[in-house]
Amino acid sequence: MHYYAAPMEGLTDRVFRQAHQAVFGPEAAPERYYAPFISPPENRVLIPKKMAEVAPEQNPGAPVIPQLLAKDGALAAWMIGQLRGLGYTEVNLNFGCPSGTVTAKGKGAGMLRSPAALDEFLYTVFDQAGGPVSVKTRLGVADPDEFGEILEVYNKYPLCELIIHPRVLKQLYRGEADRAAFARAFGQCRMPVCYNGDITAPGQLTGLEGEYPGLASAMVGRGLIADPALFRRARGGAPATREELRAFAAALYAGYTEAFGSAGCAISRMKGFWQYLFGRFEGAEKLEKQLRKQRQPWEYEVTVGQIFAQLPLRDEAE
Numbered sequence: 219m220h221y222y223a224a225p226m227e228g229l230t231d232r233v234f235r236q237a238h239q240a241v242f243g244p245e246a247a248p249e250r251y252y253a254p255f256i257s258p259p260e261n262r263v264l265i266p267k268k269m270a271e272v273a274p275e276q277n278p279g280a281p282v283i284p285q286l287l288a289k290d291g292a293l294a295a296w297m298i299g300q301l302r303g304l305g306y307t308e309v310n311l312n313f314g315c316p317s318g319t320v321t322a323k324g325k326g327a328g329m330l331r332s333p334a335a336l337d338e339f340l341y342t343v344f345d346q347a348g349g350p351v352s353v354k355t356r357l358g359v360a361d362p363d364e365f366g367e368i369l370e371v372y373n374k375y376p377l378c379e380l381i382i383h384p385r386v387l388k389q390l391y392r393g394e395a396d397r398a399a400f401a402r403a404f405g406q407c408r409m410p411v412c413y414n415g416d417i418t419a420p421g422q423l424t425g426l427e428g429e430y431p432g433l434a435s436a437m438v439g440r441g442l443i444a445d446p447a448l449f450r451r452a453r454g455g456a457p458a459t460r461e462e463l464r465a466f467a468a469a470l471y472a473g474y475t476e477a478f479g480s481a482g483c484a485i486s487r488m489k490g491f492w493q494y495l496f497g498r499f500e501g502a503e504k505l506e507k508q509l510r511k512q513r514q515p516w517e518y519e520v521t522v523g524q525i526f527a528q529l530p531l532r533d534e535a536e
């Protein structure tokens with residue numbers, strides 16, 4: 219079974235990919251890093267800052283799969299052509315994003331409101347761009363039973379993989395991933411399937427193989443930020459050490475400071491990572507509160523120094 223790093227806007231970008239590979243090594247690396255979504259520009263003029271994220275020279279050694287967020291099939295097909303021009307083969311389509319600003323435009327999980335429109339979109343994509351194309355989906359808008367009709371559409375196309383996050387749009391990230399609904403869907407899928415949702419421990423990853431024989435892959439998002447050595451542990455390797463976590467936080471901070479041209483901007487990005495990384499440390503509440511308020515590079519750097527000098531590491535993130 220393959221392991222994939224989930225696309226997470228504001229987290230799993232090119233800086234993350236380089237830091238993750240460099241610090242935790244090949245044993246901890248996923249087979250694929252799915253990049254956070256890019257929206258194809260309606261005027262078909264590529265935005266250099268967005269394209270830099272998936273530029274091959276910015277992603278050395280990282281097996282990146284670009285992801286598109288679109289509702290116009292012809293525009294998506296054009297963008298797939300642009301990405302293929304950069305050397306990419308598989309492109310992933312996002313039918314899972316539950317954000318209000320995205321779904322209000324009928325994109326992301328908003329595409330699941332109309333299986334007929336979804337069908338038309340996929341028909342145009344395959345007609346004009348061809349494969350390999352994969353899809354990342356939720357189960358529906360309000361009820362997991364909607365997935366029957368949605369899957370009938372997916373099953374019509376030669377998707378190279380279907381990544382299922384078994385929640386509905388309305389759940390956002392609340393509640394639990396619906397494993398029973400995933401199991402029902404899995405048996406009906408005609409393409410390779412990837413499971414995604416709420417995996418935080420290596421035993422859960424290896425358990426999936428027994429639970430769903432034939433499952434092609436598992437994708438992890440928040441659990442991988444909380445434990446960047448998760449895949450290494452699932453492959454029988456060592457947990458993340460304090461030194462690795464320190465080096466990882468330092469590489470991210472340095473990478474974002476360079477990318478944004480300012481340590482101040484890097485700090486707000488780092489707070490997103492710390493939201494998950496704090497789970498690895500015992501008794502982190504006071505320093506967590508302190509870090510949340512900080513804006514100055516020196517304050518941030520002192521607090522991070524305190525975290526690594528003072529807090530015991532937990533075996534599992536909480």
Ligand SMILES: Cc1cc2nc3c(=O)[nH]c(=O)nc-3n(C[C@H](O)[C@H](O)[C@H](O)COP(=O)(O)O)c2cc1C
Pocket residue numbers: 224225226227228229253254255285312314315354383391414415416417437438439440441
């Ligand atoms: C902050 C954040 C940003 C995300 N950005 C994306 C994205 O760009 N594309 C996407 O398909 N999913 C995105 N997701 C969803 C994740 O890829 C994943 O499906 C979700 O977090 C569930 O997996 P997990 O429980 O392993 O985290 C995002 C999730 C979070 C929390």
